[in-house]
Amino acid sequence: MVGGQDYGFFLIDSSDQDLTDVIRLGLESRTVSPRAARTLRDQLLDHHFHDVEVAVHTEVVTDYKLMSRQLKSAAEAAVAKALITEADAAGWLSEQAGRGRRDRFLAAVPTLLVSATA
Incomplete structure:
Protein backbone atom coordinates (compact mmCIF):
# COMPACT_ATOMS: atom_id res chain seq x y z
CA MET A 1 0.00 0.00 0.00
CA VAL A 2 1.21 3.49 -0.83
CA GLY A 3 -0.42 6.84 -0.33
CA ASP A 13 -13.99 27.12 2.88
CA SER A 14 -13.93 30.86 2.27
CA SER A 15 -16.16 33.73 1.20
CA ASP A 16 -13.73 34.27 -1.71
CA GLN A 17 -13.17 30.86 -3.22
CA ASP A 18 -11.19 32.21 -6.19
CA LEU A 19 -8.67 33.83 -3.86
CA THR A 20 -8.57 30.65 -1.78
CA ASP A 21 -7.77 28.60 -4.88
CA VAL A 22 -4.86 30.91 -5.69
CA ILE A 23 -3.58 30.69 -2.14
CA ARG A 24 -3.81 26.90 -2.36
CA LEU A 25 -1.43 27.19 -5.32
CA GLY A 26 0.95 28.89 -2.91
CA LEU A 27 0.68 25.86 -0.66
CA GLU A 28 1.39 23.60 -3.62
CA SER A 29 4.48 25.64 -4.48
CA ARG A 30 5.95 24.70 -1.08
CA THR A 31 5.62 20.99 -1.87
CA VAL A 32 8.01 19.03 -4.10
CA SER A 33 5.31 17.08 -5.95
CA PRO A 34 1.93 18.39 -4.81
CA ARG A 35 -0.09 16.15 -7.14
CA ALA A 36 2.10 13.04 -7.26
CA ALA A 37 -0.40 10.91 -5.36
CA ARG A 38 -2.78 10.88 -8.33
CA THR A 39 -0.14 9.03 -10.37
CA LEU A 40 0.33 6.17 -7.88
CA ARG A 41 -2.21 3.87 -9.55
CA ASP A 42 -0.53 4.28 -12.94
CA GLN A 43 2.89 3.68 -11.44
CA LEU A 44 1.83 0.44 -9.81
CA LEU A 45 0.15 -0.77 -13.00
CA ASP A 46 3.21 0.21 -15.05
CA HIS A 47 5.34 -1.92 -12.72
CA HIS A 48 3.08 -4.96 -13.23
CA PHE A 49 1.25 -4.94 -9.90
CA HIS A 50 -2.20 -6.56 -9.86
CA ASP A 51 -5.51 -5.92 -8.15
CA VAL A 52 -4.74 -2.22 -7.87
CA GLU A 53 -7.36 -0.41 -5.80
CA VAL A 54 -7.65 3.26 -4.92
CA ALA A 55 -9.35 4.68 -1.85
CA VAL A 56 -9.54 8.21 -0.55
CA HIS A 57 -9.42 9.04 3.14
CA THR A 58 -10.47 12.60 3.86
CA GLU A 59 -9.58 14.30 7.10
CA VAL A 60 -12.05 17.04 7.94
CA VAL A 61 -10.52 19.84 10.01
CA THR A 62 -12.78 22.30 11.82
CA ASP A 63 -10.21 23.53 14.34
CA TYR A 64 -8.54 26.60 12.83
CA LYS A 65 -5.59 26.31 15.20
CA LEU A 66 -4.60 22.98 13.66
CA MET A 67 -4.24 24.59 10.23
CA SER A 68 -3.21 28.17 11.04
CA ARG A 69 0.51 27.72 10.33
CA GLN A 70 -0.14 25.93 7.06
CA LEU A 71 -2.59 28.63 5.98
CA LYS A 72 -0.09 31.37 6.80
CA SER A 73 2.63 29.53 4.90
CA ALA A 74 0.35 29.12 1.89
CA ALA A 75 -0.58 32.81 1.87
CA GLU A 76 3.08 33.84 2.22
CA ALA A 77 4.05 31.57 -0.65
CA ALA A 78 1.30 33.04 -2.85
CA VAL A 79 2.63 36.53 -2.11
CA ALA A 80 6.22 35.43 -2.77
CA LYS A 81 5.17 33.98 -6.14
CA ALA A 82 3.39 37.28 -6.94
CA LEU A 83 0.07 35.46 -7.21
CA ILE A 84 -1.62 37.81 -4.71
CA THR A 85 -0.81 40.99 -2.84
CA GLU A 86 0.12 41.22 0.83
CA ALA A 87 -3.24 42.94 1.42
CA ASP A 88 -5.04 39.98 -0.20
CA ALA A 89 -3.13 37.57 2.04
CA ALA A 90 -3.79 39.59 5.19
CA GLY A 91 -7.51 39.86 4.43
CA TRP A 92 -7.81 36.15 3.68
CA LEU A 93 -5.90 35.14 6.80
CA SER A 94 -8.08 37.49 8.86
CA GLU A 95 -11.21 35.88 7.42
CA GLN A 96 -9.91 32.39 8.23
CA ALA A 97 -9.02 33.43 11.80
CA GLY A 98 -12.50 34.93 12.15
CA ARG A 99 -14.03 31.70 10.94
CA GLY A 100 -12.01 29.93 13.60
CA ARG A 101 -13.23 32.24 16.34
CA ARG A 102 -16.85 31.70 15.26
CA ASP A 103 -16.42 27.90 14.88
CA ARG A 104 -16.96 28.23 11.12
CA PHE A 105 -13.56 27.03 9.90
CA LEU A 106 -13.62 24.09 7.49
CA ALA A 107 -10.87 22.33 5.59
CA ALA A 108 -10.83 18.89 4.00
CA VAL A 109 -7.51 17.16 3.42
CA PRO A 110 -7.76 14.06 1.23
CA THR A 111 -5.16 11.29 1.20
CA LEU A 112 -5.13 8.86 -1.72
CA LEU A 113 -4.39 5.28 -0.67
CA VAL A 114 -3.43 2.76 -3.35
CA SER A 115 -3.09 -0.94 -2.67
CA ALA A 116 -1.92 -3.72 -4.96
CA THR A 117 -0.41 -7.16 -5.06
CA ALA A 118 2.89 -8.07 -6.67
Whole structure:
Protein backbone atom coordinates (compact mmCIF):
# COMPACT_ATOMS: atom_id res chain seq x y z
CA MET A 1 0.00 0.00 0.00
CA VAL A 2 1.21 3.49 -0.83
CA GLY A 3 -0.42 6.84 -0.33
CA GLY A 4 -0.08 10.56 -0.33
CA GLN A 5 -1.90 13.86 -0.32
CA ASP A 6 -2.97 15.59 -3.48
CA TYR A 7 -3.09 19.33 -2.89
CA GLY A 8 -5.28 19.81 -5.94
CA PHE A 9 -8.11 18.29 -3.90
CA PHE A 10 -7.39 20.26 -0.73
CA LEU A 11 -10.50 22.22 0.32
CA ILE A 12 -10.67 25.35 2.44
CA ASP A 13 -13.99 27.12 2.88
CA SER A 14 -13.93 30.86 2.27
CA SER A 15 -16.16 33.73 1.20
CA ASP A 16 -13.73 34.27 -1.71
CA GLN A 17 -13.17 30.86 -3.22
CA ASP A 18 -11.19 32.21 -6.19
CA LEU A 19 -8.67 33.83 -3.86
CA THR A 20 -8.57 30.65 -1.78
CA ASP A 21 -7.77 28.60 -4.88
CA VAL A 22 -4.86 30.91 -5.69
CA ILE A 23 -3.58 30.69 -2.14
CA ARG A 24 -3.81 26.90 -2.36
CA LEU A 25 -1.43 27.19 -5.32
CA GLY A 26 0.95 28.89 -2.91
CA LEU A 27 0.68 25.86 -0.66
CA GLU A 28 1.39 23.60 -3.62
CA SER A 29 4.48 25.64 -4.48
CA ARG A 30 5.95 24.70 -1.08
CA THR A 31 5.62 20.99 -1.87
CA VAL A 32 8.01 19.03 -4.10
CA SER A 33 5.31 17.08 -5.95
CA PRO A 34 1.93 18.39 -4.81
CA ARG A 35 -0.09 16.15 -7.14
CA ALA A 36 2.10 13.04 -7.26
CA ALA A 37 -0.40 10.91 -5.36
CA ARG A 38 -2.78 10.88 -8.33
CA THR A 39 -0.14 9.03 -10.37
CA LEU A 40 0.33 6.17 -7.88
CA ARG A 41 -2.21 3.87 -9.55
CA ASP A 42 -0.53 4.28 -12.94
CA GLN A 43 2.89 3.68 -11.44
CA LEU A 44 1.83 0.44 -9.81
CA LEU A 45 0.15 -0.77 -13.00
CA ASP A 46 3.21 0.21 -15.05
CA HIS A 47 5.34 -1.92 -12.72
CA HIS A 48 3.08 -4.96 -13.23
CA PHE A 49 1.25 -4.94 -9.90
CA HIS A 50 -2.20 -6.56 -9.86
CA ASP A 51 -5.51 -5.92 -8.15
CA VAL A 52 -4.74 -2.22 -7.87
CA GLU A 53 -7.36 -0.41 -5.80
CA VAL A 54 -7.65 3.26 -4.92
CA ALA A 55 -9.35 4.68 -1.85
CA VAL A 56 -9.54 8.21 -0.55
CA HIS A 57 -9.42 9.04 3.14
CA THR A 58 -10.47 12.60 3.86
CA GLU A 59 -9.58 14.30 7.10
CA VAL A 60 -12.05 17.04 7.94
CA VAL A 61 -10.52 19.84 10.01
CA THR A 62 -12.78 22.30 11.82
CA ASP A 63 -10.21 23.53 14.34
CA TYR A 64 -8.54 26.60 12.83
CA LYS A 65 -5.59 26.31 15.20
CA LEU A 66 -4.60 22.98 13.66
CA MET A 67 -4.24 24.59 10.23
CA SER A 68 -3.21 28.17 11.04
CA ARG A 69 0.51 27.72 10.33
CA GLN A 70 -0.14 25.93 7.06
CA LEU A 71 -2.59 28.63 5.98
CA LYS A 72 -0.09 31.37 6.80
CA SER A 73 2.63 29.53 4.90
CA ALA A 74 0.35 29.12 1.89
CA ALA A 75 -0.58 32.81 1.87
CA GLU A 76 3.08 33.84 2.22
CA ALA A 77 4.05 31.57 -0.65
CA ALA A 78 1.30 33.04 -2.85
CA VAL A 79 2.63 36.53 -2.11
CA ALA A 80 6.22 35.43 -2.77
CA LYS A 81 5.17 33.98 -6.14
CA ALA A 82 3.39 37.28 -6.94
CA LEU A 83 0.07 35.46 -7.21
CA ILE A 84 -1.62 37.81 -4.71
CA THR A 85 -0.81 40.99 -2.84
CA GLU A 86 0.12 41.22 0.83
CA ALA A 87 -3.24 42.94 1.42
CA ASP A 88 -5.04 39.98 -0.20
CA ALA A 89 -3.13 37.57 2.04
CA ALA A 90 -3.79 39.59 5.19
CA GLY A 91 -7.51 39.86 4.43
CA TRP A 92 -7.81 36.15 3.68
CA LEU A 93 -5.90 35.14 6.80
CA SER A 94 -8.08 37.49 8.86
CA GLU A 95 -11.21 35.88 7.42
CA GLN A 96 -9.91 32.39 8.23
CA ALA A 97 -9.02 33.43 11.80
CA GLY A 98 -12.50 34.93 12.15
CA ARG A 99 -14.03 31.70 10.94
CA GLY A 100 -12.01 29.93 13.60
CA ARG A 101 -13.23 32.24 16.34
CA ARG A 102 -16.85 31.70 15.26
CA ASP A 103 -16.42 27.90 14.88
CA ARG A 104 -16.96 28.23 11.12
CA PHE A 105 -13.56 27.03 9.90
CA LEU A 106 -13.62 24.09 7.49
CA ALA A 107 -10.87 22.33 5.59
CA ALA A 108 -10.83 18.89 4.00
CA VAL A 109 -7.51 17.16 3.42
CA PRO A 110 -7.76 14.06 1.23
CA THR A 111 -5.16 11.29 1.20
CA LEU A 112 -5.13 8.86 -1.72
CA LEU A 113 -4.39 5.28 -0.67
CA VAL A 114 -3.43 2.76 -3.35
CA SER A 115 -3.09 -0.94 -2.67
CA ALA A 116 -1.92 -3.72 -4.96
CA THR A 117 -0.41 -7.16 -5.06
CA ALA A 118 2.89 -8.07 -6.67
